[in-house]
Amino acid sequence: xxxxxxxxxxxxxxxxxxxxxxxxxxxxxxxxxxxxxxxxxxxxxxxxxxxxxxxxxxxxxxxxxxxxxxxxxxxxxxxxxxxxxxxxxxxxxxxxxxxxxxxxxxxxxxxxxxxxxxxxxxxxxxxxxxxxxxxxxxxxxxxxxxxxxxxxxxxxxxxxxxxxxxxxxxxxxxxxxxxxxxxxxxxxxxxxxxxxxxxxxxxxxxxxxxxxxxxxxxxxxxxxxxxxxxxxxxxxxxxxxxxxxxx
Amino acid sequence: xxxxxxxxxxxxxxxxxxxxxxxxxxxxxxxxxxxxxxxxxxxxxxxxxxxxxxxxxxxxxxxxxxxxxxxxxxxxxxxxxxxxxxxxxxxxxxxxxxxxxxxxxxxxxxxxxxxxxxxxxxxxxxxxxxxxxxxxxxxxxxxxxxxxxxxxxxxxxxxxxxxxxxxxxxxxxxxxxxxxxxxxxxxxxxxxxxxxxxxxxxxxxxxxxxxxxxxxxxxxxxxxxxxxxxxxxxxxxxxxxxxxxxxxxxxxxxxxxxxxxxxxxxxxxxxxxxxxxxxxxxxxxxxxxxxxxxxxxxxxxxxxxxxxxxxxxxxxxxxxxxxxxxxx
Numbered sequence: 001x002x003x004x005x006x007x008x009x010x011x012x013x014x015x016x017x018x019x020x021x022x023x024x025x026x027x028x029x030x031x032x033x034x035x036x037x038x039x040x041x042x043x044x045x046x047x048x049x050x051x052x053x054x055x056x057x058x059x060x061x062x063x064x065x066x067x068x069x070x071x072x073x074x075x076x077x078x079x080x081x082x083x084x085x086x087x088x089x090x091x092x093x094x095x096x097x098x099x100x101x102x103x104x105x106x107x108x109x110x111x112x113x114x115x116x117x118x119x120x121x122x123x124x125x126x127x128x129x130x131x132x133x134x135x136x137x138x139x140x141x142x143x144x145x146x147x148x149x150x151x152x153x154x155x156x157x158x159x160x161x162x163x164x165x166x167x168x169x170x171x172x173x174x175x176x177x178x179x180x181x182x183x184x185x186x187x188x189x190x191x192x193x194x195x196x197x198x199x200x201x202x203x204x205x206x207x208x209x210x211x212x213x214x215x216x217x218x219x220x221x222x223x224x225x226x227x228x229x230x231x232x233x234x235x236x237x238x239x240x241x242x243x244x245x246x247x
Numbered sequence: 248x249x250x251x252x253x254x255x256x257x258x259x260x261x262x263x264x265x266x267x268x269x270x271x272x273x274x275x276x277x278x279x280x281x282x283x284x285x286x287x288x289x290x291x292x293x294x295x296x297x298x299x300x301x302x303x304x305x306x307x308x309x310x311x312x313x314x315x316x317x318x319x320x321x322x323x324x325x326x327x328x329x330x331x332x333x334x335x336x337x338x339x340x341x342x343x344x345x346x347x348x349x350x351x352x353x354x355x356x357x358x359x360x361x362x363x364x365x366x367x368x369x370x371x372x373x374x375x376x377x378x379x380x381x382x383x384x385x386x387x388x389x390x391x392x393x394x395x396x397x398x399x400x401x402x403x404x405x406x407x408x409x410x411x412x413x414x415x416x417x418x419x420x421x422x423x424x425x426x427x428x429x430x431x432x433x434x435x436x437x438x439x440x441x442x443x444x445x446x447x448x449x450x451x452x453x454x455x456x457x458x459x460x461x462x463x464x465x466x467x468x469x470x471x472x473x474x475x476x477x478x479x480x481x482x483x484x485x486x487x488x489x490x491x492x493x494x495x496x497x498x499x500x501x502x503x504x505x506x507x508x509x510x511x512x513x514x515x516x517x518x519x520x521x522x523x524x525x526x527x528x529x530x531x532x533x534x535x536x537x538x539x540x541x542x543x544x545x546x547x548x549x550x551x552x553x554x555x556x557x558x559x560x561x562x563x564x565x566x567x568x569x570x571x572x573x574x575x
Contacts, residue, residue, distance in 0.1 A: 074318055075353050079370050080342035239337075240320055 018050035047110040054098035056139040060164030064147035134220040141227035151238035172198035249292040254324035256285040284310040286478035297455040299469035345415035349427035354399035371418040405436035496528040498555040504548040
């Protein structure tokens with residue numbers, strides 16, 4: 001494998017920051033329960049977010065934007081296929097590789113260092129998988145949409161970075177959403193961001209169960225459908241104003 | 248096959264603001280002008296033709312090709328290819344055409360060539376029998392065997408271009424667009440690619456639209472040429488007509504064995520001389536190269552000799568500057 005060194009380097013960084021974040025959170029909690037979570041939940045939260053952050057590209061993604069700026073998008077448009085499906089297929093491949101190579105390794109290594117919760121039933125595990133698939137769809141649709149802004153602006157990287165930063169905060173990656181004040185959680189619930197990460201966490205840790213899980217999955221499905229349709233609408237507008245640069 | 252009527256593509260270009268605070272002025276300025284990349288162009292291409300589409304850099308070649316391939320929406324005019332309006336039904340249309348852009352690759356950077364090709368089989372929904380037959384056939388003619396299992400990133404330019412040609416033709420397209428397919432290649436590689444294009448055109452009646460800066464490409468492949476400059480179509484007709492009518496003058500470079508005083512010869516102009524080297528210009532209709540050489544060798548002792556054909560860029564420049572075709 002050509003990119004072995006890159007994977008190992010990324011993994012090392014992942015684990016280092018995971019340890020750092022876990023220590024900070026443990027120091028803050030100081031063996032108390034906060035909003036229903038104990039220190040065990042908190043450590044599991046950190047390990048899980050570290051394991052899936054590359055899976056859902058929490059720090060953003062600008063490949064499509066770069067393809068537009070470099071004119072490579074022309075090659076894609078010369079093939080009989082839809083742009084959304086084509087890029088989504090590639091992203092699913094990338095996400096699965098990230099999950100298997102990095103995510104699983106992080107979970108295994110971390111479980112040697114800490115006591116980490118694991119899903120206790122088959123139903124919970126299936127709900128987790130479904131939730132992760134929906135999270136990836138939502139994450140991709142959002143990234144696809146802000147990448148399409150490249151068709152309107154000669155430099156949309158700033159916009160992409162802005163959305164990504166909001167995403168790291170609003171998805172519950174920087175801090176568990178349940179540690180936030182109620183009013184802020186309510187505001188965030190009107191956005192799709194919590195469904196990129198927070199829903200997965202809640203299901204995995206087991207803070208929600210039964211009907212609450214079904215409800216969460218339903219809302220996640222609705223967001224996924226809405227964003228995919230929105231992406232298609234914006235895409236059809238974008239391709240009408242395409243300017244291929246160079247060549 | 249291709250029908251183009253009064254096709255235009257205009258871009259709005261911002262005028263750069265000069266002077267103090269130009270950065271700020273650029274930011275708020277709405278001052279723009281219209282760039283006519285393609286201006287009122289009409290032509291037809293029939294099935295099975297190989298057409299050379301020529302013009303200097305920035306003439307509007309690529310813009311036309313991009314409209315023909317459905318990548319750009321025309322500003323005005325009518326465009327129909329193979330019964331499709333390219334930009335309106337992009338997906339259905341592009342499944343019937345092939346395209347090779349010399350500067351870009353359709354292969355996936357990290358994948359072995361064969362896997363890219365298999366992926367294309369899936370994308371174009373090529374029946375496996377057709378795929379297998381074409382792959383075998385193209386592999387043999389283009390000599391793809393040696394690098395079929397190497398990732399695209401490790402290919403040389405010539406190998407990449409051959410693989411790209413194969414990729415563009417696997418689905419038996421009716422129409423093939425080639426944008427500078429031989430750019431940067433050595434003579435042998437160029438020759439191989441030209442042979443292949445001729446072969447495909449002859450066996451499958453594939454229509455080919457070719458842009459190039461290489462006159463040899465045009466001479467080898469095309470019977471018909473179209474010349475565009477500043478967005479306007481200047482010439483559309485047989486290649487021979489172009490060369491005999493506007494071919495400009497050929498040049499003969501001669502190295503003499505001795506320093507002669509008078510080098511004038513009948514039928515040719517002495518353009519320059521530098522020591523024992525002299526350059527003559529002569530026109531194709533009035534004098535053949537062999538006749539000129541005969542006349543020279545009768546009078547002088549000659550060491551070395553070479554004939555320079557007028558290149559296509561010079562021909563086009565000549566046509567444009569002198570407005571040889573009238574105000575079209």
